[in-house]
Amino acid sequence: MNKNLLSIAIILLAVAIVIVNLWEPNSSEEKKDVASEENGSTSSENVAVSDSSGVEIGKTAPDFELVTLKGESVKLSDYKGKKVILNFWATWCPPCKAEMPHMQKFYEENKEDGIEILAVNLTDIDSGKESIESFVKEYELTFEIPLDEEGVIGRQYQAFTIPTSYLIDTNGVISNKIVGPMDEEMMKSLTDEMN
The missing domain is CATH 1.20.5 (Single alpha-helices involved in coiled-coils or other helix-helix interfaces)
Known part of the structure; x- marks a missing residue:
């Protein structure tokens, strides 16, 4: 007890x-x-800040640039024209651990259809780069893992509870925000609703 x-x-x-x-x-x-x-x-x-951008549904998602776990620079705007799941997570988060296999399976099944996943690790509150690398290897994640080393993007996107995901349409507009883990069915349903 x-x-x-x-x-x-x-x-x-x-x-x-x-x-x-x-x-x-x-x-x-x-x-x-x-x-x-x-x-x-x-x-x-x-x-x-432009009135047309913000983290509310219907607003243009604020652009950002981060370095990925692989050491490459990535910008959200690089994915304009694709549907994007922008996910905020950490290695110690049990719901994040539960969500990642679903996210990987969804990505494998849908990446050829113009759907991308940017799984932003909140590195400022995580256990270090080595633990992130181990996590990615353990879960066999193949989508991009940008590192938010100072927590600026996580705060900008109000990722106060993790996992938090934003679904961003082909025009760069936020179509939905999900707080908590998703499974493949939910991801499929939400991305099917997007343009």
């Missing part, structure tokens, strides 16, 4: 730590201001 209570307490503590680390009020605005100051620019043009 005590072991069960201890396990539950540890899980709750881990979830609380993740939420505290990911939730930083006004952090994106502050970072935009800091980036402007560091560049010596005070132009509002450099910090303005």
Whole structure:
């Protein structure tokens, strides 16, 4: 009985730590201001965000550039014209572990149909690159694994609970947001609804 209570307490503590680390009020605005100051620019043009982009359904998904686990640079905008599942995850997350085999199977069955998966690892809250590499090898993942080493993209996309997935259509518009794990059937149904 005590072991069960201890396990539950540890899980709750881990979830609380993740939420505290990911939730930083006004952090994106502050970072935009800091980036402007560091560049010596005070132009509002450099910090303005288009009204047509955001993380809400119906908005254009904000572009980003990250380095993948393979060391290659990847941008979300590189996938315009394809349906994209943008997934946020970590190796220690039990629902992420449950979801990954489904995601891999779905990817294998649908990659020829113009569907891509970008599984962004929240590296800033994960156990290091070696554990990510081991995880990818264990689950035989073949889709791209961008590394969000500073957690900026995870916060921008409000991935406060993981896994969190955004379904992005061929025009780069967010068609759905799913908090929690998905299986192949759900992925198929949601991507079939997209243009």
